[in-house]
Amino acid sequence: MSERKYAIVGTGALGGYYGAKLQKAGSDVHFLLKRDYGKVSQDGLLVESKDGNFTLPQVNAYSDVAKMPKCDVVIVALKTTQNHLLPKLLPSIVKNDGIVLALQNGLGVEEEIAEILPKVHIIGGLCFLCSNKVGAGHIHHLDYGQIILGEYAHGYSSMGITDRMQQIAHDFQAAGISIELVEDLLLGRWKKLVWNIPYNGLSVVLNARTDELMADTYTRTLVEQLMYEVKAGAISMGRNLPDSFIQTMLDYTVKMKPYRTSMKIDYDECRPLEVEAIVGNPLRKAQEVGVNLPQINCLYHQLKFLDGRNRIGQLTVDS
């Protein structure tokens, strides 16, 4: 049992899953919720999982950060579209020498957190998780769950494998979650973008699953061209990916079950898309050093249009 106190900021499909697993394994976990606070503070969490279902009838639930204890590790499990809330949420709940663990997609979140809290340690996590929130406090874990962890330093200089990373890995592994530690967080993030940019982007623009994108020779080619642009983006920040990595991602996706990407699910549910974190920030990082990624740029503008129109629709439905 860990002596570390964990906070989960955003108790949804991802934060709810990892937080519940940690608590079940004996960690002291404190869950921040918004809409689902009433239900979860009453009834706790229910996780249906291919690895076995379990319930936590009693959890430490909060609707207000002011009531939360200072924690050793604050896990940011919001969608990046909610990151404008972080300056209000984080400062009061992280211990002075604490850790913020950002389990988010895309690029840029560690820098945002470092601006809010220049003195905390920041670790980035890349999650490979299929899970849905099917109701308040009710998580359906479909598959996977492993996390790649890397520690952030100013300018994304490589930090190596730190003790802090190993401590967190220990707690997660005790909870049955597979962890890989990497010396270079930025390289890890760009590697994940090799998959995320083409498949998330094209799945929304073309209303297509991964198998449809790979079965058609034109989109198969476009996916690969986009992946090489992501590689050019990585190189612009001093990180290289072997071409064999791109081929592996293509082959892996062909073999995957037909998959609706997370951005497509968000789009279909009329939720805001993580366009800025996944597409906009990588694009701008490259542009800042004079590298143009024109096909990603095309995709970015298309996604911004679709996201804007989708949210107008949502407002109309809600009002």
Add this chain to the structure above:
Amino acid sequence: MSERKYAIVGTGALGGYYGAKLQKAGSDVHFLLKRDYGKVSQDGLLVESKDGNFTLPQVNAYSDVAKMPKCDVVIVALKTTQNHLLPKLLPSIVKNDGIVLALQNGLGVEEEIAEILPKVHIIGGLCFLCSNKVGAGHIHHLDYGQIILGEYAHGYSSMGITDRMQQIAHDFQAAGISIELVEDLLLGRWKKLVWNIPYNGLSVVLNARTDELMADTYTRTLVEQLMYEVKAGAISMGRNLPDSFIQTMLDYTVKMKPYRTSMKIDYDECRPLEVEAIVGNPLRKAQEVGVNLPQINCLYHQLKFLDGRNRIGQLTVDS
């Protein structure tokens, strides 16, 4: 009244309109039809137009080129997606020193015709016409109708204003159709692509009208970036467009009534899209001389995917 004999290959919204106007003004016009042959050979053509409705109860209708007379001017009014039929349709109906007038969108048609008929004169026409075929032999002319004509020579070298162009202009003008003669057909085609590539392409990919594309700041920017890539394509073939032309096209489109592009109409009707003529050929022309047009390339691959999926849908519906 012209002494020239005209053939109309493809008596649809465009060929039916211009052919009917020519016949009404006294030209000798011979119409090739496929599906609509029975109806039109019986009842002729009906044109409803903002400039005045008229009927031609009797027209020279054919379902077989072998029965058609040799003509002085053969007007190709098919969609470019039908151009694989031209080697069968054209040779027997053009006089030896005759003219083929290609009223089609995009790039490449004159070269295709020159391969089929190396000795005929080829004139390209860029039509600015809003018309629909609402039934067999029934054309609805909504607006515009002017044509830009330029004569083709091998390698698109400029031919100046030829007597042949002036003769055709004379016949069309006598039929009330506004004609502009240009010395440089290729420049004219690239200028039309400045509008056609971004608006046709994005209207299909993003399911959007012109006004929606111009109202959103992201697609407005993308349209402009695509227009500058078209300019780069023109430059790759030795033709330049002033930047002011791009600004004029943008301003003109903002002021236009909300418009569903012809490619979007084809897509919505599950007809094959003119992707190759409008997007693919310009892209390859530039690539042949080492110029990459990456955002147009992205659009091309997206459109090929959507066109392919749309036609599979159509086959299912038809079968």
